[in-house]
Amino acid sequence: MKSTLRRGRVAAACLTLLSVSVLSACxxxxxxxxxxxxxxxxxxxxxxxxxxxxxxxxxxxxxxxVDWVSAFEKETGCQVTSKVYGTSDEALNxxxxxxxxxxxxxxxxxxRLIASDEAQQINTDLVPNYKNVYDFLKDTEWNSVDGxxxxxxxxxxxxxxxxxxxxFPEAPTSWGAVFEKDQLxxxxxxxxxxxxxxxxxxxALYLMKTQPDLKITNPYALDADQLAAATALLKExxxxxxEYWSDYLKExxxxxxxxSVVGTTWxxxxxxxxxxxxDVTLPTEGATAWNDTWMLSSxxxxxxxxxxxxxxxxxxxxxxxxxxxxxxxxxxxxxxEKTTDPQHCATFHAGDEDYAKQLWFWxxxxxxxxxxxxxxxxxxxxxxxxxWTEIKG
Amino acid sequence: xxxxxxxxxxxxxxPAPALRGPVARPxxxxxxxxxxxxxxxxxxxxxAWMLLVYxxxxxxxxxxxxxxxxxxxxxxxxxxxxxxxxxxxxxxxYRKVALRTVGVAAAVTVIDVAIALPIxxxxxxxxxxxxxxxxxxxxxTPLWASYLVKVFAWRVVLSEGGLAEWSHLGSPGYGLTAxxxxxxxxxxxxxxxxxxxxxxxxxxxxxxxxxxxxxxxxMVVRTVVLPLLVPGIVAGAIFSFSLTMGDYITVNIVxxxxxxxxxxxxxxxxxxxxxxxxxxxxxxxxVVMLVxxxxxxxxxxxxxx
Numbered sequence: 108m109k110s111t112l113r114r115g116r117v118a119a120a121c122l123t124l125l126s127v128s129v130l131s132a133c134x135x136x137x138x139x140x141x142x143x144x145x146x147x148x149x150x151x152x153x154x155x156x157x158x159x160x161x162x163x164x165x166x167x168x169x170x171x172x173v174d175w176v177s178a179f180e181k182e183t184g185c186q187v188t189s190k191v192y193g194t195s196d197e198a199l200n201x202x203x204x205x206x207x208x209x210x211x212x213x214x215x216x217x218x219r220l221i222a223s224d225e226a227q228q229i230n231t232d233l234v235p236n237y238k239n240v241y242d243f244l245k246d247t248e249w250n251s252v253d254g255x256x257x258x259x260x261x262x263x264x265x266x267x268x269x270x271x272x273x274x275f276p277e278a279p280t281s282w283g284a285v286f287e288k289d290q291l292x293x294x295x296x297x298x299x300x301x302x303x304x305x306x307x308x309x310x311a312l313y314l315m316k317t318q319p320d321l322k323i324t325n326p327y328a329l330d331a332d333q334l335a336a337a338t339a340l341l342k343e344x345x346x347x348x349x350e351y352w353s354d355y356l357k358e359x360x361x362x363x364x365x366x367s368v369v370g371t372t373w374x375x376x377x378x379x380x381x382x383x384x385x386d387v388t389l390p391t392e393g394a395t396a397w398n399d400t401w402m403l404s405s406x407x408x409x410x411x412x413x414x415x416x417x418x419x420x421x422x423x424x425x426x427x428x429x430x431x432x433x434x435x436x437x438x439x440x441x442x443x444e445k446t447t448d449p450q451h452c453a454t455f456h457a458g459d460e461d462y463a464k465q466l467w468f469w470x471x472x473x474x475x476x477x478x479x480x481x482x483x484x485x486x487x488x489x490x491x492x493x494x495w496t497e498i499k500g
Numbered sequence: 501x502x503x504x505x506x507x508x509x510x511x512x513x514x515p516a517p518a519l520r521g522p523v524a525r526p527x528x529x530x531x532x533x534x535x536x537x538x539x540x541x542x543x544x545x546x547x548a549w550m551l552l553v554y555x556x557x558x559x560x561x562x563x564x565x566x567x568x569x570x571x572x573x574x575x576x577x578x579x580x581x582x583x584x585x586x587x588x589x590x591x592x593x594y595r596k597v598a599l600r601t602v603g604v605a606a607a608v609t610v611i612d613v614a615i616a617l618p619i620x621x622x623x624x625x626x627x628x629x630x631x632x633x634x635x636x637x638x639x640x641t642p643l644w645a646s647y648l649v650k651v652f653a654w655r656v657v658l659s660e661g662g663l664a665e666w667s668h669l670g671s672p673g674y675g676l677t678a679x680x681x682x683x684x685x686x687x688x689x690x691x692x693x694x695x696x697x698x699x700x701x702x703x704x705x706x707x708x709x710x711x712x713x714x715x716x717x718x719m720v721v722r723t724v725v726l727p728l729l730v731p732g733i734v735a736g737a738i739f740s741f742s743l744t745m746g747d748y749i750t751v752n753i754v755x756x757x758x759x760x761x762x763x764x765x766x767x768x769x770x771x772x773x774x775x776x777x778x779x780x781x782x783x784x785x786x787v788v789m790l791v792x793x794x795x796x797x798x799x800x801x802x803x804x805x
Contacts, residue, residue: 196773296673302752304772350674350756357655357753364659366674489569492772497593499759 144228155412159211185412205406214249236421239439258400264435269372299370302351325478375434393465565779584780605744624699674756691736698732
């Protein structure tokens, strides 16, 4: 706590300096960044500092029953300090401070960390539990660049279509339920959608399957025309949307009361809803999804403890606890055996490669097209944000 | 303040060291002689604080709004550009959102003043001292509860099958109307209190004199009470208007699909990592408030505050 305070004060001091245009004083120099993987581990440093999504590093202080950090501290002697973040963009700024050794990053953050030399290559031989991880999660486009591995998988989950059976006697099988005018009309004002520019990818995914002449091959690689088409689709949807959600409790309540009857969701939200009429489905078009990776900072001061943490959180026991607490699929069959709910892995389709193949994991749209096109410039996240502002109007 | 005035008025009056005797310390003798030194030492701390918190922060905001962001590395590019302001002017959506925000703020202010006037009048002029104390406590109590709790309470009240529907009043559903209702409720104490304070200062004898001279009660209110209340009303209105202008949480929770200026700032600062554009958008409510305050100043309402 004390270190957080001090960090806050340092940040405030930096801000003040920045504001009076003493601009170079606060940034740390690039010279102490180490992006190559280590060959072997040394002695542990006695401490490790972790930056992660809420619910990933629980030491019992939020809920005494939820604690997998204490066991790690006892086992390795590495004391854990952790900080949680709310958005990938916030995490990027925090990671750049160099205060954190290990970072849990979604796909829309990991590549930005690698591109800005904030991530260190991982020597997976030094992470014994890595061998358990499902093969389809290894060496993917969001944790590896040019054949170099920059992270070990944590867990994943899909953005699903949730609906109320009272309004859908037959379960919808397509995202058309939230994108096609004739299907939207009967639920006007009761449609919901995720409140973030990244939701544009959901529209792009639907267009990819329904309008082949737009030639979208990756919902995160949209040129100006394709973005315009997705924006137009979402503007049409906007007329029928009751509310957008980003706070998951808000959506839980909206579906409980019936304020929302159809829209995008996460499995963990469905699990929190007691209304028996509410159900979820993975539409035939597939879905967008998140897939989180543990990464090592290139400015890590405690790399040995950091490796110990990555190995620990990949162990079946810890991974089962962490992913079950958050509500996502674990990363290995061994972890699936350790979950307290025996149905957990079935619910979240862990290890189901065919299921995972229908998922488009979150990436950050950048100017250089992610689908490999070089003849055209793609739209970046700032443009997506602009479009999102216009969609909401 | 009064002592410095006196000292200022007679700066050439020699201090009388003889009276104080040899025990007077050199430091205090120096301060006693040099009024300016004394004043600057006294005021430097609060002035520095004001400068840092208000002036530097505003300047930083203005400077930031003239920068841009490199999209790939998300580093701030510190070359001067007016692109952000051009974006604001060219895109219809920003105009629409700005107008919507001003509209909501104006509606909240009108509703709050309309509700606060009779309540404050009753508290200040009609109620017995005991009832008045209880009413003041009742007005202040909501301020003890968290803002979020109150907005979420409104979310539940206005939801389908919630209290509003159940009591047959009918719910407007989530949207701008819900935002206006929730914000009017949240900022009401800030409007009641200044009006109540202004009313308390209106002497009862004035009202009695007006009555004795044959003015009907409507006329008393119109020609005696209201003119004396203007500063209190203006203070309350400034509170509710500016607080509503900057809000983005209420509209997120009960606003349905609509957005206000605060949301645009939030999404650009928090999600898109585009601080310069966020800073440029933040200039809109600042400009609106400046224009408003200047207009109010022109009417002279600020002088009696």
